Amino acid sequence: MQHDPRTSPIVEPLFRLWSRVYDLGIFQAYYGRVHDRILELAPPEVASALDVGCGTGELLVKLARRWPDARLAGLDLSAPMLAQAAAKPFAAEVELVEGSVYATPFADGEFELVTNTLSSHFYRDFPAAARELTRVTAPGGRLMMASLGNGLRRLLPGGLGRESRMGAIIHRSPREQRRVLEDAGLVVEHVESIFPVGWLYVARRAQRT
Secondary structure (H helix, E strand, O other), X not given: OOOOOOEOOOHHXXXXXXXXXXXXXXXXXXXXXXXXXXXHHOOOOOOEEEEEOOOOOHHHHHHHHHOOOOEEEEEEOOHHHHHHHHOOOOOOOEEEEEOOOOOOOOOOOOXXXXXXXXXXXXXXXXXXXXXXXXXXXXXXXXXXXXXXXXXXXXXXOOOOOOEEEEOOEEEEOHHHHHHHHHHOOEEEEEEEXXXXXXXXXXXXXXXXX
């Protein structure tokens, strides 16, 4: 896939390595808790769901178990991550797609639920990503995004602003993330802290008028 300059060149090799250890219990103790909280807050019935930045498919496994009759899809930039996901015993058919958050191969409003967990700190152009996440969410549908905040970075020089960069990772304040989601056309209905380093946003795409 052609490299997008909005994605750091370090991301692809990083995720290739990350795919080998992502499913280990030491990591899933945190990521799994984030996934479980998303399921707790998700609508009881969903006909279609897309997980953007699906990684090795751990959240998709849980979505398929909960909604075995739903249309489920996962998108990730990393082919090694998707290879791991493809080997999972899904309880429903799941479409896995290699692609960019900036240009997903899906139609406007195609999914009732769109999830994005702990990957947006790699998005150099977060407003463009938020617009694309909004675009594929159905009017009245939900986007559920778990992300890093600026955490302890806010105590460092420059850390009190909208965002601060540390290598390929971009730390954004919760207020800035909410502003970007709302500017993209979403109504943020719920925000909560995910101990120790994350935030969860539940937003609704406005109905067409």
